[in-house]
Amino acid sequence: MNSQIINMALVMGSMQITNRLDLEDTKTKQLILGAYISAQVIVLSISYIIQRRILSKKDTTVLKYLDQPKPMSGEEPKLVTTTNMAYDLEQNAQAQKQALMGLALMVFLHFQFGVIRPLVVQSILPVKNALQSKFAQVHLFGKPADGDLKRPWKADNPFAALTGAEPQSEAAEKAAIKKAEKAEKAGKSESKKDL
Template sequence: MNSQIMNMALVMGSMQITNRLDLEDTKTKQLILGAYVTAQALVLGISYLIKRRILAKKDTTVLKYLDQPKPLSGEQPKLITTTVMAYDLEQNAQAQKQALIGLALMVFLHFQFGVIRPLVVQSILPVKNALQSKWAQVHLFGKPAEGELKRPWKADNPFAALAGGQEPQSEAAEKAAIKKAEKAEAKATGKSESKKDL
């Protein structure tokens, strides 16, 4: 099942559960808040465990990829040269940052405005997403970084399937694009160095 469809089903299911709960009852509120805090602690624990596994592997294999610019920015793709370990740590850190931002937002909404309903959904979705993330699949579940799990990891686009999304580049086309970017970068570096010499 598509991850976005599953997320939608979880949201709808949790809304049905929430509708059957007495949200004015103090004990119910405390249980929901406790479940939310536990879920967030679990997400951060998963992230920490992944970080430890990445550091333990110390995979210094060179990774080159094109960082695609934001749509309609008019910028060219930028060549990124890094290591597998640095890339994986960066992806995990970004996920951790998003989790902390989400946590801060929900805590603010709950304590400032008494919002309780979204806490039910946010007790389920972040854990599911953390366990289904590509870095968790590779580092927690030991799946090989091939096919869908091949680096660089593409963000799931919920609208790609509906819009008849772009086909991913073939490996040969991707390598050709990287070589082209390397040549352009070398040419630009050579020009800037020759200007310095003048």
Template sequence: MNAQIMNMALVMGSMQITNRLDLEDTKTKQLILGAYVTAQTIVLGISYIIQRRIQAKKDTTVLKYMEQPKPMSGEEPKLTATTNMAYDLEQNAQAQKQALIGLVVMVFLHFQFGVIRPLVVQSILPVKNALQSKFAQVHLFGKPADGDLKRPWKADNPFAALTGETEQPSEAAEKAAIKKAEKAESKAESKKDL
């Protein structure tokens, strides 16, 4: 099943569950808040385990890729050279940061405005997403980094199926772009030396 469809089904299902709950009851609110805090703890725990496994592997294989600029920045893609370990640690750190930002926002909304319904959804989706992330698949479940799990990991575009876009450039196009960027870099360095 497509991940976006599954996420939508989970959201709709959890909203149906919350419609049946008495959200004015203090015990219900405490249970939902407890489930949310537990889910966030699980997500951060998964992230910590992945970080430890990445560090234990010490994969220093060189990874070169074209880093895409932020949308609408007007910048060109730039060549990035790193190691698998550094790349994986960076991706995991970004996931930790997103989890912490989400936690802070939801706690603020809950305690400032009494928002309770989104806590039910946020008790399910982050755990599912953490377990289905590409770095979790590689480092937690031991799947080989081939095919969809090949580095660099691209973020899934939920609108790609609707717009007909291809999600990833072909491997040959990526290699050609890397070679072109390396040549441009070497020319710039040789001009700098003169």
């Protein structure tokens, strides 16, 4: 089942749960806050375990890919040469940063404005997303990095089905990488001539 559909079902289900709760009751608020904090601890623990596993594998296989610029920036894709270990660590660090930013935002909203309802949703979705992330699938559950789990990991596009956008084939990706490598070499040789 599509991840976005599951997320929507979880959001709707948690909204129904919060409608049945007495959100003015201090004990209920404390339970929801405790569940939220526990969920964030679980997410950060999962991230830490993944980081340890990435470091223990020491996968120094070379990984080349084109880093796509932000939409409508007008920039060309940039060739990135790294290792699987460095790439996985970078992806995990981004997930940690995102989790901490979400935590900071929710704590601010809760203590500044008394927001309680979103804490119920945020007690469920981050744990689900952390366990379903591509690096968790590879490093926690031991799935091979093939197919959808092949690096570089693409972010799921919820609008791909609506727009009819098809993912780039592996052969087209390799051709684009070779073209970028040639352009990079040509740029380096031109800069040497100028010196």
